[in-house]
Structure formats: C-alpha cells, structure tokens
Amino acid sequence: MRVKLLAHTPEPDNLVAAAARLCYSGADIATIKMRLQGDKAASMVAKLLALGHESPLEHVSFTFGIEGVSRALSHQLVRHRMASYSQQSQRYVAEEDFEFITPPTIADSAEAGREFLAAIGAIRRAYSSLLLHVPAEDARYVLPNACATKLVATLNARSLYNFFALRCCRRAQWEIRALAWEMLRLVRDVAPHVFDQAGPGCLSVHGCSEGQMSCGSPYSKSELDGGKDEPDRRA
Amino acid sequence: MRVKLLAHTPEPDNLVAAAARLCYSGADIATIKMRLQGDKAASMVAKLLALGHESPLEHVSFTFGIEGVSRALSHQLVRHRMASYSQQSQRYVAEEDFEFITPPTIADSAEAGREFLAAIGAIRRAYSSLLLHVPAEDARYVLPNACATKLVATLNARSLYNFFALRCCRRAQWEIRALAWEMLRLVRDVAPHVFDQAGPGCLSVHGCSEGQMSCGSPYSKSELDGGKDEPDRRA
Amino acid sequence: MRVKLLAHTPEPDNLVAAAARLCYSGADIATIKMRLQGDKAASMVAKLLALGHESPLEHVSFTFGIEGVSRALSHQLVRHRMASYSQQSQRYVAEEDFEFITPPTIADSAEAGREFLAAIGAIRRAYSSLLLHVPAEDARYVLPNACATKLVATLNARSLYNFFALRCCRRAQWEIRALAWEMLRLVRDVAPHVFDQAGPGCLSVHGCSEGQMSCGSPYSKSELDGGKDEPDRRA
Amino acid sequence: MRVKLLAHTPEPDNLVAAAARLCYSGADIATIKMRLQGDKAASMVAKLLALGHESPLEHVSFTFGIEGVSRALSHQLVRHRMASYSQQSQRYVAEEDFEFITPPTIADSAEAGREFLAAIGAIRRAYSSLLLHVPAEDARYVLPNACATKLVATLNARSLYNFFALRCCRRAQWEIRALAWEMLRLVRDVAPHVFDQAGPGCLSVHGCSEGQMSCGSPYSKSELDGGKDEPDRRA
Incomplete structure (x- = not known):
C-alpha cells in the first residue's frame, strides 16, 4: 500500500x-482571517470541535493518491459518497501481470499461502488466455478481489472525520483500516488542529457507534499520537 | 440478472x-394536488421536462431488488452517489458455491468459455480451502469479479435520469447496460410521464454527452417504447 | 403552520x-421480504438501530407539504442538503397581501406586537407601491423574514434522524423546532419502528451533540411518546 | 458586493x-503527475472537457468570501447542495444598522427609490425597538430580504460548472448573476484550463438548458473572455 x-x-x-x-x-x-493566525486559529478550531459544530470542516479538502490496494478495498472505499474518486479502469487498462494484495492471515499460514498463490497463478493464466478472445472489460470477470488498483480520492475534513470513525475502527477490515490510519497520519501532519479529534469512534467525541457489536477494546489516545507505536492494524 | x-x-x-x-x-x-389529477399531472410533468426544470423529480424515489449481477457491476453501480445501497457482504456471508456471471463474449467462444469455467472451478476450490484457514473476509480475496451479488438500491427520479443517460448508453458495459434498461422498463411502467424523457443520452433532451467518444449509432425512440424490440444489450 | x-x-x-x-x-x-412481516420487521429494525447501522434507513423517504412557515425558517430548512425541496418562488408569485409569521415572544409583548404589526403594514404598502415600478423579484427585497412561504420537502429516514436530532433540540429556533416535532409525529404514525429512536439528540442513541452549549435540560422519553404532552416548543 | x-x-x-x-x-x-506539467496538463484537461468526462473536476475546490449580498441571494445560493457554507447568523449577530442591497431597478426609479429607503428606515426603527423586548433571533423576523449577509462558500470545480451554467444565465436574478460572473472571473484567473468551458449554459458544451423559457439572446464567447466588457448584469 x-x-x-x-x-x-x-x-x-x-x-x-x-x-x-x-x-x-x-x-x-x-x-x-487576519486575526485568526497561529494559536488563535488553533483555539477557535478546538472550541468548534468541542461544540460539535462540524460544518466549517467542510471548507478544507484533501486529495490522496492511493496505490497497491485491492479491489476489495476500493469497493468499500467508494461507498463513502461524500467524496470524489478517480480510479484506474479495468475496462481500459489490461492487467496481464497484475499486482495483488495478500491478506496477512493468508500470508501467515503456509498452507493458505500456497493455495492462494496457486489460485492467483491460475487466474493470471486464464486472464491472459481470455484476452486473446474477448475485450479486457470481459476478461476481467476472472480477476480476483485481490487485484491491485490505484485511485485518486478527495474528501473534505468533515467527511474524513466520518471515514476515520468507521474505518480506523477495529471492526473495519484490516486493509481499509491500514489505509484509514495512514490517511489520518498524513492529514494530522498538515492540519493538526483540524484533525485533533479525528480517529476511530472510540477516540472521537461521540464514542463508539458500534453498539452491541463493539469490539470491547477501544484504542487509547496514545496510540493515536504514537506514530511508530500505531495499533496493530490486523487485530 | x-x-x-x-x-x-x-x-x-x-x-x-x-x-x-x-x-x-x-x-x-x-x-x-387535487387539481393535478390524471391528464393534468401528465401535461404539467411534460412541461416541466421541456423546461429542463429537474428538481421536482427528486420527490419520488424507486427501490430495486437486484440479484444475479456481478461484483464488477456492483462496483460500477455504487459509484452513483446520489443513491442508497444495501449490498450482500462478502465479509459476513460465505459463498462456497458462489453463483457467477459469464460475459456473453466468453459464453460465445468455445475456447474462452472453457478457460473461464476452468478458472472459476479453480477459484471455488481455492476459496473453500482458504475458508479452512482464514476468515471469509480474507478468503474472499481470491473471489472473482464474476462472483454474483445482491443489492437493494434506491434512487430518486432525477438521479435515475442521470443513471439512465450514462448506463443505457452503448458505451456502458453490457452488464450494467442490461440492468439500466431493465430498471428503465420497470419505472416507465409505474411512472410513464415522469420517465417520458428518460433513457440513454442520445434519446434524452440534451443529447449524447460522450463528445468525441460517441458510439456514432444513437438509439431510436422506437427502441425505447418497443418493449420486446429492445436494443441488443451486448452490442 | x-x-x-x-x-x-x-x-x-x-x-x-x-x-x-x-x-x-x-x-x-x-x-x-416475505419473512420480515410485522413483528419480525419491527425486531429487525430495532436491532439495526441498536447497532448504529443507519444506511438501510435511506431506502424509505417521506414527502411533506409545509405551509404557513416563515422565510426565516425556510432559509434554515434548505441548509439540510440531504433532502429535496420545491419552494414557492417570490420571483414569480407576487405577494401583495402576504401572510406573515409572528414570533411568540413578539405576540406575547403588547409593545413589541404593536411595533411588529406597524412594520408589517409599512412593508406591505411599500411592496405594493414598488410593484408598480419594478418586477416582483426586485420588489421582494423589501419583504421581511416573517413572510410566509410554502414548500414540498422530501427526506429519507436517515436524513430525518439527523434533522430531528438538530431541529427538535431546544437550541433550535422555536419555529423550525415546532416544524421538526410535527414532522416527527407524522412519520412516527406511519413508521413507528423506523423512527423509534428518532428525536432530539438527547433522546437518541448518541446523546446531545451540543457539547458545552448544551441546554442542560434534556427532553424525557415520555415527552416523545406523549402526543398531547409534547414539550413547549417555545421554551 | x-x-x-x-x-x-x-x-x-x-x-x-x-x-x-x-x-x-x-x-x-x-x-x-510529473509528466503532466504545463501544456500537457492543459491539453489533458481540454480533452477531458471535450469528452464530457466531468468527475475529475471534483478533485479541486475553491473557497470564496462573499460579503455585501442580500439574504434573497443567500437563500438562492444555499440551494446549491453540492457545496459547503458558513453564513453569518441573524440569530446571534444583531444588525441594528444593517447594510442593505438595493436592486438596480429600484435605484433607477426616483419614486421606487424613495419608497424603498422609507421602508428600510421603518424596518430599522422597528428592529431596534423589537430588540428591547425580544431576542435577536425573533426581532429579525422584521428584517427584509434586502438585508446584507456574509458567507464563506466552498465548491469543487464540477459543482461550479453547474452553478455557472444556471446562475451566469440571463434568466437568473441580477444579484446572483453578478456574483456568479465574479466567481467565474476569479477561478478562471487561477485555473484557466479547468474552467475553459465554464459559463452560462449557452457558452458551455451542452448549450442552453432553459428549453422553451430560453431568453433568446445567448452570451457570446467574447463576453466571457472580455474582462471589462463583461455582459450587463442587470439585463
């Protein structure tokens, strides 16, 4: 990724x-604008977040280049509708030696890893053969969710708050969770005050929204700030 | 489908x-409301469409049950953001004998058909094996775009106009085009006046929006009304 | 209203x-669908709400006819963007004897009431005079926020949850709060299970979102169910 | 403005x-990104616009500070839902000597001008009196559409294309049309290629969308480029 x-x-x-x-x-x-430089902006933003007044967050947007993620992830990602996407097309770009994403649970199991690689190999051969007979847009029906894709995605800060709340959460799948934590790290670097309260639901003002499905092991604030000590994303 | x-x-x-x-x-x-019964409603709606005054179309929405379509299709479908979706999850529902969609170009070629079925078989076996070792959400990385899915989708009439303009178009892929024409038929049955100008761009008021990429063979109005004589959706 | x-x-x-x-x-x-009749639907919806799984709420939408509300209210209402509106135009409909909305605080004060009525009278005369010289769309610049308007508004259940949380709240202005409570009553009549957890933030699952600006006197659940005993909307 | x-x-x-x-x-x-510098970006964007492929335009957004416009305008503006707004509140900010907007047709007529100023004066006095008895949020019911407001508005380029098509149009009201042309001028300065095809419907690729209500006098391309020679915005 x-x-x-x-x-x-x-x-x-x-x-x-x-x-x-x-x-x-x-x-x-x-x-x-002139009055709200530096610390004054920071304290105004902090006040805003404390009041749950989210709409001004929409004025700032962030554009990410995302590569080496699976089509399983991209199908989840584009469900976030308050966002803009440009994605590499499997209709127009043939992927004979497609890059693929291996889930850690599969990588960690010798037997599963073998099965997976064998299947990817069979799929690659089938895809190449199909390309001799049918257009790429049809040959791709044999391509797996594991197939890597590329996107440009733009979200404003309010939509990112929602994205992080849902996708940094331990109940999100490992791959989109890793993406969400990485995006969070990137935006906190350039807009620390705006994203001061952003993160998984358990670290944000409103708390966990998973109700009875809560994982029961909330992240701690130090994990958010920790950089290197980031939570194990496969958990 | x-x-x-x-x-x-x-x-x-x-x-x-x-x-x-x-x-x-x-x-x-x-x-x-009382005054606008029957023919009067019809002529008011016709006037509205002639004026390009689209916002009242948003007040009526349509909910579709869609089954037996590929994940390739659903990935395209959910890119339409002015819509609501509930989709069968591959994280929570294991699909050991998953239904799959065969593109017509593959079905029509003996060799491609053989390759495709062999690959689907190999994938099924790999998926079942993986399920012994890893959770369904990870085993699914091996599942193909061809894998069938189910969705409930709700769109209002204005969003459907846009959907039909783009997806009834010959430049849309055959599968989502077939879905779009079927949805168009269903809504024209229950709201003939509201959808009187709906269809591929070439049949709607504004005309083709594909510019230099136009297919060059616009649909004719009779194809829209024809029911049985509907356009070949694979073209 | x-x-x-x-x-x-x-x-x-x-x-x-x-x-x-x-x-x-x-x-x-x-x-x-067949299996989820009556009580089974109710308990499925209850489970859904308990889990904070809101997206299926988007499939059902509700269309309201709203009359006798002020332009102050309509300017607030249309800020809810996950909704569709058709509003009577002041550009095309002249309003020589326009209906107007009197805030309860003004009605309750003899002196304020007099001032208000006198001003409305002066505005009406000015508007009528202006109409002799300029188009309605310009004459309307003199019309007050109190001027009554009519709208058709459509929102899906998820957007209504958000609308109720913000606008049934005591911190919302009295007029849109009265509208919100009335809309809540209407939808609870036809979809009691879907709207079982809807209401001001203090009565919904996540609690008050006003933070430090909280009114400090949350509604009680009985007020929600009370019908006649509804909260004083001017409070 | x-x-x-x-x-x-x-x-x-x-x-x-x-x-x-x-x-x-x-x-x-x-x-x-590296390859698409300067002229190459320009020609890629031109190609994109020629193909009617609008979604990449969403990745860039533009934030405007807007002051000295009427509440009549702001009520129209916020109907554009693919946008983010922060607006000065009449609930929290008292406006005893409120600035007001005078429509040109009123300014141009001696009699209408007198009537208008007299009415504004009466409203100002009533508003100040009401403030002695009731909160600002209620006193404001007497304030006119002419009352000036301030907003921060953010729209992406795709939404701006739509905004310009509708609001640069001669059928838009003079005030929001003047705003739209000014916003167009500002964004063409910083993103000339992105907005090369933007403007009123009659100057954009798809042509006028007003149907039978067309004004019959389309703008000419030179008006768009003219800067100083901009169209008379009151027409």
Whole structure:
C-alpha cells in the first residue's frame, strides 16, 4: 500500500477557524482571517470541535493518491459518497501481470499461502488466455478481489472525520483500516488542529457507534499520537 | 440478472406535478394536488421536462431488488452517489458455491468459455480451502469479479435520469447496460410521464454527452417504447 | 403552520428490515421480504438501530407539504442538503397581501406586537407601491423574514434522524423546532419502528451533540411518546 | 458586493489532469503527475472537457468570501447542495444598522427609490425597538430580504460548472448573476484550463438548458473572455 497526500487546501486551520468565526461575528471576512493566525486559529478550531459544530470542516479538502490496494478495498472505499474518486479502469487498462494484495492471515499460514498463490497463478493464466478472445472489460470477470488498483480520492475534513470513525475502527477490515490510519497520519501532519479529534469512534467525541457489536477494546489516545507505536492494524 | 421494483413513492406523476406547480402558484398544496389529477399531472410533468426544470423529480424515489449481477457491476453501480445501497457482504456471508456471471463474449467462444469455467472451478476450490484457514473476509480475496451479488438500491427520479443517460448508453458495459434498461422498463411502467424523457443520452433532451467518444449509432425512440424490440444489450 | 405528510415509501418498516437483512444473508430478496412481516420487521429494525447501522434507513423517504412557515425558517430548512425541496418562488408569485409569521415572544409583548404589526403594514404598502415600478423579484427585497412561504420537502429516514436530532433540540429556533416535532409525529404514525429512536439528540442513541452549549435540560422519553404532552416548543 | 477567492486547491490544472489520466493508464500516480506539467496538463484537461468526462473536476475546490449580498441571494445560493457554507447568523449577530442591497431597478426609479429607503428606515426603527423586548433571533423576523449577509462558500470545480451554467444565465436574478460572473472571473484567473468551458449554459458544451423559457439572446464567447466588457448584469 502506497498512500500520498497529493494536495490539500492551504492553511486548513486558519480557513476553518475563519469560516466558523464568521457565523457569530459582525466583522468582515478579511479582518476575521487576519486575526485568526497561529494559536488563535488553533483555539477557535478546538472550541468548534468541542461544540460539535462540524460544518466549517467542510471548507478544507484533501486529495490522496492511493496505490497497491485491492479491489476489495476500493469497493468499500467508494461507498463513502461524500467524496470524489478517480480510479484506474479495468475496462481500459489490461492487467496481464497484475499486482495483488495478500491478506496477512493468508500470508501467515503456509498452507493458505500456497493455495492462494496457486489460485492467483491460475487466474493470471486464464486472464491472459481470455484476452486473446474477448475485450479486457470481459476478461476481467476472472480477476480476483485481490487485484491491485490505484485511485485518486478527495474528501473534505468533515467527511474524513466520518471515514476515520468507521474505518480506523477495529471492526473495519484490516486493509481499509491500514489505509484509514495512514490517511489520518498524513492529514494530522498538515492540519493538526483540524484533525485533533479525528480517529476511530472510540477516540472521537461521540464514542463508539458500534453498539452491541463493539469490539470491547477501544484504542487509547496514545496510540493515536504514537506514530511508530500505531495499533496493530490486523487485530 | 433478476431485477424487481420493490417499492416506490405512490402516484409519482401527481406528486412531481404538484411540487413543480407549487413553485409558481399562490394556491395551497392540497388544492394544487387535487387539481393535478390524471391528464393534468401528465401535461404539467411534460412541461416541466421541456423546461429542463429537474428538481421536482427528486420527490419520488424507486427501490430495486437486484440479484444475479456481478461484483464488477456492483462496483460500477455504487459509484452513483446520489443513491442508497444495501449490498450482500462478502465479509459476513460465505459463498462456497458462489453463483457467477459469464460475459456473453466468453459464453460465445468455445475456447474462452472453457478457460473461464476452468478458472472459476479453480477459484471455488481455492476459496473453500482458504475458508479452512482464514476468515471469509480474507478468503474472499481470491473471489472473482464474476462472483454474483445482491443489492437493494434506491434512487430518486432525477438521479435515475442521470443513471439512465450514462448506463443505457452503448458505451456502458453490457452488464450494467442490461440492468439500466431493465430498471428503465420497470419505472416507465409505474411512472410513464415522469420517465417520458428518460433513457440513454442520445434519446434524452440534451443529447449524447460522450463528445468525441460517441458510439456514432444513437438509439431510436422506437427502441425505447418497443418493449420486446429492445436494443441488443451486448452490442 | 400547516404540515402534511403528502407521500411516503409504502411499508417502510418492512423495506428497511429487508434491506438490512440482505447484507448478512445468503437468501434471496423476495424470501427475505416475505419473512420480515410485522413483528419480525419491527425486531429487525430495532436491532439495526441498536447497532448504529443507519444506511438501510435511506431506502424509505417521506414527502411533506409545509405551509404557513416563515422565510426565516425556510432559509434554515434548505441548509439540510440531504433532502429535496420545491419552494414557492417570490420571483414569480407576487405577494401583495402576504401572510406573515409572528414570533411568540413578539405576540406575547403588547409593545413589541404593536411595533411588529406597524412594520408589517409599512412593508406591505411599500411592496405594493414598488410593484408598480419594478418586477416582483426586485420588489421582494423589501419583504421581511416573517413572510410566509410554502414548500414540498422530501427526506429519507436517515436524513430525518439527523434533522430531528438538530431541529427538535431546544437550541433550535422555536419555529423550525415546532416544524421538526410535527414532522416527527407524522412519520412516527406511519413508521413507528423506523423512527423509534428518532428525536432530539438527547433522546437518541448518541446523546446531545451540543457539547458545552448544551441546554442542560434534556427532553424525557415520555415527552416523545406523549402526543398531547409534547414539550413547549417555545421554551 | 465583495467577493474574494480565499483559498483553492493548489495547481488545479495539474491535479485534474493527473486524476483523469489515472483512469486510463497503467503508470503510477507520481509518474503521471510529473509528466503532466504545463501544456500537457492543459491539453489533458481540454480533452477531458471535450469528452464530457466531468468527475475529475471534483478533485479541486475553491473557497470564496462573499460579503455585501442580500439574504434573497443567500437563500438562492444555499440551494446549491453540492457545496459547503458558513453564513453569518441573524440569530446571534444583531444588525441594528444593517447594510442593505438595493436592486438596480429600484435605484433607477426616483419614486421606487424613495419608497424603498422609507421602508428600510421603518424596518430599522422597528428592529431596534423589537430588540428591547425580544431576542435577536425573533426581532429579525422584521428584517427584509434586502438585508446584507456574509458567507464563506466552498465548491469543487464540477459543482461550479453547474452553478455557472444556471446562475451566469440571463434568466437568473441580477444579484446572483453578478456574483456568479465574479466567481467565474476569479477561478478562471487561477485555473484557466479547468474552467475553459465554464459559463452560462449557452457558452458551455451542452448549450442552453432553459428549453422553451430560453431568453433568446445567448452570451457570446467574447463576453466571457472580455474582462471589462463583461455582459450587463442587470439585463
């Protein structure tokens, strides 16, 4: 999995703070923006998050380049509708030596690993043969969920809050969970205040939303801040 | 492919007509609704469509049960974000004898057909073996795009107009095109006036949107009305 | 304020239950729907809400006719973007004897009431005079927020949950709060199970979202069920 | 009216071009981005627009500070739902000497101008009196549509295309049309290729969408490019 933050709205903390301030102020926008530099932006954003006033978070958006993830993951990812996607097409791009993603549970089992690799090999051969007879868009019916894909995805900070709450969660599948944690790390680097409360539900203001299906082992705040000590994403 | 219209807003023509009329009338809503029965609703809706005033179409929604379609199709379908989906999960439902979709080009070629069936067989065996070692959510990495899935999908009439324009089009893949034409037939049965201008771009008011990539062979209006004479969906 | 439920997806409990069940079942949709009649639908929906699994709620939508509300209210209402609106236009419908909404605090104060009525009178005269010189779309610049408007609004159950959480809340303005409680009453009549957990944040599963701005006096569940004993909407 | 482009996704042409290219390429994202500098991005974007392939336009967003516009305009503006807004609240910010917007048709008529100013004066006095008795959120019921407001608005390029098509149109009201043309000028400055085909429907690829309600006098391309020679916005 290779994830890169390709672009984002500049100075996100300042912009979110100014938009939030505008709602309750008689001052003009330029004045508000000017006043909300540095620490003042940070404390305005903190106040905003404490109040559950989420709409100003929508003004800043983040664009990710995502490669080496499975089509199983991309099918889950594009279910997040408050987002924009451009994805490599299997209709137009033939993938004779397609890269594939191996689930850790399979990699960790000698027998499962053998079965998996043998199946991938059989699929590759079938796909190449099919390409001799039918268009790529039809040959791809034999390609597996494991097949790697590439996307450009853009989400605003409010939508990312929701994405992180659901997908950083231990109940999310390991692959999209690893992606979510990596995206979280990337945006916290460039917008630490905006994303100060972002993370799995158990670390965000409202708490776990899984109800009776809760995993029972919430992340701790230190895991969020830990960088290297990040939670085991396969758990 | 099995497609059923599970539910829809009752009396869609009347509701769309009343909502449209409201914008330009001083009368109250009950009076407007009462006046817009039968032919009057039909002519109000026709006027609306002629003016390109699409927003009243959003008030009526249509819920489809869709089965026996591939995961290749469902990945395309859920890219339509102005819609609601519930899809059978491959994480929670194991599919040892999964149903699969065979593209017509493969079915029509003896050699491709053989290759395809052999690959599906190999995948099935690998999937069953993997299930002995790993959870279904990981074993499914070996499952193919051809694997059948089930969805409940709800779209309002405005979103359906857009869906039909893009997916009834000859440039759409055969499978989602067949689904789109079937959905179009189902909604035209219950809301003939609302969907009078719906169909592939070439049959709708604005015309083909494919620009230089146009297929060059627009559908004719009679194909839309023809029922049995529907266009060859594999073309 | 006159609010009417103009239309809704038929049998909402059954449809939501079937869509939810589909995600975790290998059975076909017709079988699932058939099995989920009456009490079984109710208990499936209850389970769904307990798990915070909200997406199946999107399959059912509700269309309201709303009249005798102010333009102050409609400006707030249309900020809910997961919804569809048709609103009477002030550009095309002249409103020489426009109906107007009087805030209870103004009605309750003799002096404020007098000031308010005098101002409305002056505005009406100015509007009528302006209509002699300029188009209605420009004359309306003098019309007040109090001016009554009419809308048709359609929201699905998931969006309604969010609308109720924010707008049934004591921190919402009295007028949209009265509208929200009335809409809640109407949908609970036709879809009691689907809306069993709906209401102001303090009565819903996640609790108050106002943080430090909380009103400090949560509604009690009995107020929700009480019908006549509904909370004072001006509080 | 004061409109400022507060922020935007950096290098919009390059990002849109890279996202579009990704769909049809086997190369990795970094390579694609690197290759699409300058003229190459421009020609990729041009190709994209010619094909009506709009989704990559969503990856770049633009944030505007808008001041000195009427509440009549803001009520129209927020009907564009593919957008994010933060607006100065009339509930929390008292407006005793509120700024107001005068429609040109009123300013141009001596009699209408007098009537209008007199009414604004009466409203101001009533508003100040009401503030002595009731909260600002209720006193504001007497405030007119003409009352000035401030917003921060963020839209992506695809949503802006739609906004410009509808609101640069001669059939839009003069005030939001002036706003739309000003926003168009601002984004064409920073993303000339991305917005090369943007403008009123009559100047965009699909043509006028007003059907039988067309104004009959389409803008000419030179008006779009003209800067100073911009169309009379009151027409």
